[in-house]
Amino acid sequence: MSPDVDLTVPKPGHHVLREKLLALDSRLFEFAAEQHWPAAEPVLPRLSRSANHGVLWFATAAAMAASRTPRARRAAARGLASLGLASLTINTIGKRSVRRTRPVLDPVPLVRQLKRQPITTSFPSGHSASAAAFATGVALESPSWGAVVAPVAFSVAMSRVYTGVHFPSDVLAGAALGAGAAFVVRRLVPTRAQVVPPARPRAEVPALADGEGLVMVSNTASGTADRVRALRDILPAAEVVECEPADVRAELEKAAARARVLGVCGGDGTVNAAAEIALRHGLPLAVLPGGTLNHFAYDLGVEGVRDLGRAVQQGEGVHVDVGRFACGETQGVFLNTLSLGVYPELVRERERWTRRIGGWPAGVIAALRVVRADRHPLEAEFRGRARPLWLLFVGNGTYHRMGLGPGRRSDLADGQLDVRVVHGGRRPAARLLAAALAGPLTRSPVHAAVQVGRLNVASVAPGTLLAYDGEVIEVEGSVTLEKLPQALTVYRPSTGS
Numbered sequence: 001m002s003p004d005v006d007l008t009v010p011k012p013g014h015h016v017l018r019e020k021l022l023a024l025d026s027r028l029f030e031f032a033a034e035q036h037w038p039a040a041e042p043v044l045p046r047l048s049r050s051a052n053h054g055v056l057w058f059a060t061a062a063a064m065a066a067s068r069t070p071r072a073r074r075a076a077a078r079g080l081a082s083l084g085l086a087s088l089t090i091n092t093i094g095k096r097s098v099r100r101t102r103p104v105l106d107p108v109p110l111v112r113q114l115k116r117q118p119i120t121t122s123f124p125s126g127h128s129a130s131a132a133a134f135a136t137g138v139a140l141e142s143p144s145w146g147a148v149v150a151p152v153a154f155s156v157a158m159s160r161v162y163t164g165v166h167f168p169s170d171v172l173a174g175a176a177l178g179a180g181a182a183f184v185v186r187r188l189v190p191t192r193a194q195v196v197p198p199a200r201p202r203a204e205v206p207a208l209a210d211g212e213g214l215v216m217v218s219n220t221a222s223g224t225a226d227r228v229r230a231l232r233d234i235l236p237a238a239e240v241v242e243c244e245p246a247d248v249r250a251e252l253e254k255a256a257a258r259a260r261v262l263g264v265c266g267g268d269g270t271v272n273a274a275a276e277i278a279l280r281h282g283l284p285l286a287v288l289p290g291g292t293l294n295h296f297a298y299d300l301g302v303e304g305v306r307d308l309g310r311a312v313q314q315g316e317g318v319h320v321d322v323g324r325f326a327c328g329e330t331q332g333v334f335l336n337t338l339s340l341g342v343y344p345e346l347v348r349e350r351e352r353w354t355r356r357i358g359g360w361p362a363g364v365i366a367a368l369r370v371v372r373a374d375r376h377p378l379e380a381e382f383r384g385r386a387r388p389l390w391l392l393f394v395g396n397g398t399y400h401r402m403g404l405g406p407g408r409r410s411d412l413a414d415g416q417l418d419v420r421v422v423h424g425g426r427r428p429a430a431r432l433l434a435a436a437l438a439g440p441l442t443r444s445p446v447h448a449a450v451q452v453g454r455l456n457v458a459s460v461a462p463g464t465l466l467a468y469d470g471e472v473i474e475v476e477g478s479v480t481l482e483k484l485p486q487a488l489t490v491y492r493p494s495t496g497s
Contacts, residue, residue: 082137132178207315211235219266267291
C-alpha cells in the first residue's frame with residue numbers, strides 16, 4: 001500500500017457544529033426580519049443610534065447622578081466603569097478575534113435599516129456589550145436603578161438584530177462579555193453591600209416615634225432644604241432650626257440645652273461642630289448628610305432621610321471613636337481626617353474658588369495650583385525623628401482602599417488612628433501621585449502607613465496649616481493627636497450592620 005494514500009474517514013469535528021450554529025443563527029435572523037412590529041419601527045432604530053459611542057449611557061449616568069443620592073451616584077460610576085472595560089475588551093480583543101461579516105440586509109425592511117451601516121466586523125456586538133455592562137454594573141450597586149435601566153439595555157441589544165446589523169449570536173456574546181466586565185469591576189472595586197462592617201458597639205438611645213425631643217440644626221448654605229422637608233414628613237414632632245453658617249455653632253449650643261437628641265444637617269465641618277457640642281453635653285447625635293462629601297454620615301451608614309428617620313424612630317444607635325488634637329491652647333476633635341502639609345493648603349485654595357465656580361471644579365483648580373507652586377516640604381519631628389514631609393494624613397479609624405477606588409472606613413470604633421506619610425522630596429506632584437497609587441501598601445520609597453492610638457508631631461514651624469474635617473487653622477510647636485475610643489453616641493440604622 002502506498003504510504004501517500006490516506007484511507008482514514010474524516011470525522012465530524014467542531015467545524016460541523018460551527019456550521020450548524022451559523023445556520024441556526026441565520027434562520028433566527030431571517031425570522032426576526034420577517035416579523036412585523038409596528039410599535040418598534042419608530043423606536044428601536046433611534047434607540048440603537050442613540051447608543052453610538054455610549055452616548056445614551058453617559059446621558060443616563062448623568063441623570064442618575066443628578067438625583068443627588070449617594071447610591072445613584074455610585075451606581076452611575078460603576079455602570080460607566082463597567083462600560084469602559086467592556087468597550088476596551090471588545091475593541092482590542094473581541095472584534096479582532098472573530099472576523100465575521102455583517103448580515104445581508106435583504107430580508108430587513110428598509111424602514112428599519114440604519115442610515116449609516118457599521119463597517120467593523122459583526123462578532124461580538126459592541127452595543128450589546130456596552131448595554132449589558134452598564135445595566136449590570138448599575139444593578140450590582142443599586143437593584144432599583146438596575147430595574148429601571150435593564151429594559152432600556154435589553155431594547156438596545158435587541159435593536160441590533162431588529163435593524164439588521166448583527167446576528168443573534170453576536171448580541172448574546174456581546175451581552176455576556178458586557179455582564180462579565182461588570183463582575184470584573186465588582187471584584188476590583190467591591191460594592192458597599194459586599195463590604196460587611198464588623199459588629200459595632202451598640203448604644204442605648206431614645207426611640208422617638210414622631211421625633212419629639214430631637215432638635216435638628218440645619219446649615220442652609222449646604223443646600224439642605226429638601227432633606228429638611230423630608231425629615232419633617234417622617235418626624236413631624238422634631239424641632240428644626242435652619243440657620244446661616246455663621247450662626248451654626250451658637251444654634252447648636254442652644255439646641256443642646258433643650259434637646260434629648262441633638263441633630264445636625266450639613267457638611268463635614270458642620271457635623272464636626274455638632275459632635276464637639278454633643279460630646280460636651282453628653283447627648284446622642286443624629287446626623288443627616290447635607291454637604292458635598294458627607295464622609296462621616298456615609299461611612300456610618302446614613303445616606304439619607306429614611307436611614308436616619310428609621311434609626312431615630314426605632315432607637316438604633318452605636319458608639320463611635322473620636323479623634324482629638326491639641327497644640328498649645330488650641331484643641332479640637334475630628335471625626336474624619338486631620339492633615340498637615342499640602343492638603344490644608346489645597347483646602348484653603350479650594351475655598352477661595354468654590355463660591356465662584358462650585359465645589360468640584362474648585363477642587364481641581366486648587367490641586368493644580370498647590371502641586372505646581374514653588375514650595376518646600378513641611379519640616380517636623382515625626383515619631384522621634386526630624387524629617388521633611390509633603391503630607392501627614394491622620395484618619396479617625398482605618399481607611400481601606402476598595403480595590404482601585406477611593407478609601408472608606410468599615411469600622412468607626414476600631415480604636416486606631418490611620419497615619420499616612422508622604423516623605424519630602426524635590427517633586428511633590430510625583431510623590432503625591434506615587435503615594436496615591438501605592439494605595440494599601442504600608443511602605444514605599446515615598447509613602448508610609450501605620451496605625452496607632454496616639455501620635456505626637458513636634459517642631460512644627462510657625463504658621464503651618466492644619467486641616468481637620470474641612471476646617472483649616474494655623475499651628476506651631478508640638479501637635480498631639482489621640483484617640484477617644486467609643487466616645488460619641490450616634491444614631492445608625494441596624495440594617496446592614
